[in-house]
């Protein structure tokens with residue numbers, strides 16, 4: 001299964017340009033670390049990304065929390081993406097009908113499709129949300145992640161909901177490149193499917209709720225270590241927010257980014273060596 005392949009080998013399995021580029025970047029930089037930069041000022045946002053850039057494969061944004069947003073910030077973000085060789089993932093969590101999400105993705109203040117290689121969506125509206133986002137994202141070579149599970153306590157994304165999210169993704173393999181999930185989705189919702197097809201299935205698993213120094217926060221977030229996430233649960237990309245950018249000055253932030261990169265990569269190397 002894909003769990004035992006190298007990231008570089010898996011890049012060959014993917015035709016979606018965003019999935020291929022992400023896997024190649026991970027292999028090239030020896031980093032399965034995505035930093036989530038959830039700060040509210042443009043200057044802090046860009047400064048933190050410049051500090052962590054060398055250690056990451058992907059930066060995750062919530063662009064709508066930036067208070068002093070100007071579109072020129074996106075130009076600076078793209079420059080940093082080229083300078084440090086990482087991709088961009090706007091964690092927009094679209095959740096409406098296809099026609100509406102196509103507008104939200106392409107238009108408005110943020111024009112997410114014009115700069116974000118990867119974005120994500122809740123499967124709650126049904127497959128029309130994929131059709132709508134794909135009508136904008138596929139011509140631009142973008143990739144979509146479906147939220148099959150969440151890291152927060154009491155999430156409703158479990159059981160049959162998770163299985164149906166995976167089934168929706170299987171029906172749209174050109175645009176849906178993987179999941180937000182807490183474990184590999186191999187075999188989930190796969191009753192009655194051909195076993196060789198399933199053995200070759202290669203979804204990317206991006207996993208938030210990663211921290212080395214805390215178990216959670218006061219609002220339901222739950223943290224696991226890179227080792228639990230990558231080695232034990234077979235996930236592909238660790239997403240770390242406050243564990244990195246919340247750690248003080250630039251030198252501390254840089255040290256944490258390097259620490260998580262090392263931990264995530266060691267867990268992957270151990271995984272593929274067994």
Ligand code: 5FU
Pocket residue numbers: 036038062091147149150151152180208209210221239240241242243
């Ligand atoms: F889909 C999800 C999820 O299930 N849990 C999350 O925490 C997304 N997230 C995001 O990852 C969340 O919106 C934050 O941007 C980030 C986690 O940040 P933390 O500071 O590492 O807790």
